[in-house]
Amino acid sequence: MLGSDYDGQVCAAARALEVVGQRWTLLILRDLFLGEVRFEDLVHSLGVTRSVLTRRLSHLEEQDLVERELYQQHPERYEYRLTAKGAELLDVLARLLEWGERYYPHPDGPTRLLVHTGCGGAVHTRLTCISCGDRVGPADVTALPGPAREAMSTTAGGRPT
Structure with missing residues (x-):
């Protein structure tokens, strides 16, 4: 049985699953491709909790699949855009x-x-x-x-x- 990570696997698919294998991650990427780029729009579209979306978007940023762009100063609000690496998915x-x-x-x-x-x-x-x-x-x-x-x-x- 596989654990929560794939460190012992010599497989590019396993390494990719470390990045995109979580259910919400693929759905977030799908919605970004479809043009849903604002946090609130993603919450509404996906039906995901704000905390889960925050964690998943942070993970996608860390992996250079998504970047944030500030669109409002007060309060600070961001749009999420696919990077070239993310767009390849x-x-x-x-x-x-x-x-x-x-x-x-x-x-x-x-x-x-x-x-x-x-x-x-x-x-x-x-x-x-x-x-x-x-x-x-x-x-x-x-x-x-x-x-x-x-x-x-x-x-x-x-x-x-």
Whole structure:
């Protein structure tokens, strides 16, 4: 059973989960992508407590996924903006949305439609090979050990996962 952190894991996915794996974190990122950038708007949109939102936003700032911008002096109020690092999670969230719509659809239809701002076309996520451009699925992918995994397996007591 996994503990509350993944320190013993030699896996980039485990390290990423340390940053974004908490439920509210992904929902906050989703809402920031959707344009909800003010604290009060996020509280209302998410239905989260102020204390949880404060902790999660602080965590996202510490990890350089979000930055605060002052928009009011008295009292001080901030908007939260995705950094370039945070914005790179769009494809992860889009794929999660696409998967959720496929396997857990709402009876009235899709809850969100991702469209290309330039032409209005539907945006879909897909895995493609960078060498040949073919679309790949789970049966087409092999995971090979990388250098860190190989180093861990030769270290006494190391347990690659």
